[in-house]
Amino acid sequence: xxxxxxxxxxxxxxxxxxxxxxxxxxxxxxxxxxxxxxxxxxxxxxxxxxxxxxxxxxxxxxxxxxxxxxxxxxxxxxxxxxxxxxxxxxxxxxxxxxxxxxxxxxxxxxxxxxxxxxxxxxxxxxxxxxxxxxxxxxxxxxxxxxxxxxxxxxxxxxxxxxxxxxxxxxxxxxxxxxxxxxxxxxxxxxxxxxxxxxxxxxxxxxxxxxxxxxxxxxxxxxxxxxxxxxxxxxxxxxxxxxxxxxxxxxxxxxxxxxxxxxxxxxxxxxxxxxxxxxxxxxxxxxxxxxxxxxxxxxxxxxxxxxxxxxxxxxxxxxxxxxxxxxxxxxxxxxxxxxxxxxxxxxxxxxxxxxxxxxxxxx
Amino acid sequence: xxxxxxxxxxxxxxxxxxxxxxxxxxxxxxxxxxxxxxxxxxxxxxxxxxxxxxxxxxxxxxxxxxxxxxxxxxxxxxxxxxxxxxxxxxxxxxxxxxxxxxxxxxxxxxxxxxxxxxxxxxxxxxxxxxxxxxxxxxxxxxxxxxxxxxxxxxxxxxxxxxxxxxxxxxxxxxxxxxxxxxxxxxxxxxxxxxxxxxxxxxxxxxxxxxxxxxxxxxxxxxxxxxxxxxxxxxxxxxxxxxxxxxxxxxxxx
Numbered sequence: 001x002x003x004x005x006x007x008x009x010x011x012x013x014x015x016x017x018x019x020x021x022x023x024x025x026x027x028x029x030x031x032x033x034x035x036x037x038x039x040x041x042x043x044x045x046x047x048x049x050x051x052x053x054x055x056x057x058x059x060x061x062x063x064x065x066x067x068x069x070x071x072x073x074x075x076x077x078x079x080x081x082x083x084x085x086x087x088x089x090x091x092x093x094x095x096x097x098x099x100x101x102x103x104x105x106x107x108x109x110x111x112x113x114x115x116x117x118x119x120x121x122x123x124x125x126x127x128x129x130x131x132x133x134x135x136x137x138x139x140x141x142x143x144x145x146x147x148x149x150x151x152x153x154x155x156x157x158x159x160x161x162x163x164x165x166x167x168x169x170x171x172x173x174x175x176x177x178x179x180x181x182x183x184x185x186x187x188x189x190x191x192x193x194x195x196x197x198x199x200x201x202x203x204x205x206x207x208x209x210x211x212x213x214x215x216x217x218x219x220x221x222x223x224x225x226x227x228x229x230x231x232x233x234x235x236x237x238x239x240x241x242x243x244x245x246x247x248x249x250x251x252x253x254x255x256x257x258x259x260x261x262x263x264x265x266x267x268x269x270x271x272x273x274x275x276x277x278x279x280x281x282x283x284x285x286x287x288x289x290x291x292x293x294x295x296x297x298x299x300x301x302x303x304x305x306x307x308x309x310x311x312x313x314x315x316x317x318x319x320x321x322x323x324x325x326x327x328x329x330x331x332x333x334x335x336x337x338x339x340x341x342x343x344x345x346x347x348x349x350x351x352x353x354x355x356x357x358x359x360x361x362x
Numbered sequence: 363x364x365x366x367x368x369x370x371x372x373x374x375x376x377x378x379x380x381x382x383x384x385x386x387x388x389x390x391x392x393x394x395x396x397x398x399x400x401x402x403x404x405x406x407x408x409x410x411x412x413x414x415x416x417x418x419x420x421x422x423x424x425x426x427x428x429x430x431x432x433x434x435x436x437x438x439x440x441x442x443x444x445x446x447x448x449x450x451x452x453x454x455x456x457x458x459x460x461x462x463x464x465x466x467x468x469x470x471x472x473x474x475x476x477x478x479x480x481x482x483x484x485x486x487x488x489x490x491x492x493x494x495x496x497x498x499x500x501x502x503x504x505x506x507x508x509x510x511x512x513x514x515x516x517x518x519x520x521x522x523x524x525x526x527x528x529x530x531x532x533x534x535x536x537x538x539x540x541x542x543x544x545x546x547x548x549x550x551x552x553x554x555x556x557x558x559x560x561x562x563x564x565x566x567x568x569x570x571x572x573x574x575x576x577x578x579x580x581x582x583x584x585x586x587x588x589x590x591x592x593x594x595x596x597x598x599x600x601x602x603x604x605x606x607x608x609x610x611x612x613x614x615x
Contacts, residue, residue: 004473005470005471005472005473008467008470008471009467009470009471012456012467015458015459015463016456016459020458194452195450195452195453195454196454196455198450199453199454199455199510200471202443202448202511203443203471203472203514204440204443204444204472205471206440
């Protein structure tokens with residue numbers, strides 16, 4: 001077995017990788033930590049701690065308190081103003097509500113005081129409507145007025161998906177990019193710098209033998225790494241995949257190929273190990289922000305959105321999410337696949353254009 | 363003649379002025395017979411390595427022609443690579459692989475089989491079979507590098523400054539190895555800075571400077587021709603003989 005030079009070289013590349021225990025450990029640690037944090041938290045945001053001082057102790061203030069505490073967004077802590085102020089300063093509380101003594105009097109507007117830490121002002125802006133709503137409801141009950149409007153939120157996709165399931169395809173796409181880029185660009189520069197490439201080309205192997213060996217080896221390695229992370233998410237964190245796993249893996253394979261060619265381009269552009277690190281960062285980090293993996297694309301400035309939509313990571317993440325979360329088939333993601341194909345062609349052209357084999361040898 | 367090169371030229375862009383170019387190798391012609399040990403001597407930057415790498419098919423030949431065992435290097439560099447062994451100046455290898463595994467890899471790249479232990483025996487490194495290259499001393503690394511060049515049982519062995527940086531013991535042991543390989547019929551082409559090495563090993567020497575070949579002959583004839591009047595100290599040895607006499611011939615690594 002493995003008698004052909006190309007297969008033997010592929011085997012050696014995989015072997016070298018498997019012996020680098022430290023790299024394996026750290027390459028799996030990051031995604032597992034990210035997924036673990038998200039998965040164990042299960043997408044539930046922690047309730048906001050609110051301090052409450054009830055100077056009125058009336059039926060209305062009791063009603064108000066019950067309304068607030070049924071809202072799962074809040075955790076109400078009742079105490080005197082002095083103690084609560086200390087907690088607010090310590091940062092244990094987000095805000096303090098002070099209900100005045102005259103809450104029950106109907107003939108004037110009751111003024112409820114909000115004590116806040118100004119550094120949290122943005123948070124408070126988003127809580128204010130909820131408080132207003134609670135107050136409005138109580139007011140209506142008292143004045144016996146029916147609300148003209150009501151808002152119910154219903155998930156139209158209505159399936160058993162949580163935040164982790166939304167995040168998983170994106171994180172997988174991001175890991176796929178990182179591992180593929182690190183596996184191709186860095187290798188080439190390292191082998192060139194050490195003179196290993198030249199040593200290999202003393203023998204009658206051809207550049208295509210070397211490239212295909214490293215591509216196949218990396219493909220197998222990255223697939224193994226991604227499968228380990230998938231397994232962790234599915235078995236330990238109980239994540240769900242709606243679409244076909246096979247289609248998902250086909251997207252992953254195409255995605256790895258694309259990022260390997262782009263990684264070779266980075267490796268060909270970079271002359272040194274330091275510059276390959278910087279070039280890879282320039283490639284990776286803007287995509288992390290702009291690809292919709294962690295933040296929705298809609299939050300980006302409008303002029304960036306068209307660019308963000310055609311980034312390699314956006315395309316892979318979108319195709320993976322379409323299959324994993326929305327249950328689409330591979331063929332329904334054809335627009336993404338065409339984009340990935342175009343990037344792969346660009347990567348192949350740039351790397352073959354820049355990577356002069358004779359100069360590597362020299 | 364097993365190696366025939368005529369008017370080899372390698373042109374590079376001038377690093378100071380990109381519009382200009384200079385010839386790193388400027389019209390070199392060589393004929394090397396089978397079974398010869400042929401040395402290329404010259405200062406740094408004379409074009410020795412570039413000349414070797416053009417013959418080895420590692421660098422494009424810009425002008426001129428080269429034939430190795432009647433194979434045209436320009437036409438069939440891969441066929442040439444099959445019958446030559448090459449030791450490079452830099453000898454780094456993959457981390458995490460031991461000597462036997464590396465030899466197996468290089469043998470496989472020629473699509474051949476060769477016993478790695480046998481190869482290590484030739485270069486006196488059997489006891490290091492399971493070691494990684496970063497555990498080897500300078501001399502051991504050079505010997506291992508030669509073992510790697512022997513995996514395809516080459517007709518011709520190219521050695522680029524094989525003894526640079528070695529201590530006298532390691533250097534002499536490498537000389538013995540080169541002479542042994544030559545005795546078994548291998549043609550050897552080497553570059554060196556070391557005059558004593560050239561004189562001790564080579565049947566013929568070419569002296570290169572500024573990309574040109576400025577002299578070529580046997581060591582003896584070169585001395586007669588260019589330094590005939592310099593009287594040699596007849597009885598005394600030199601400092602290196604003193605060093606060897608005091609520290610012994612045994613290899614230190």
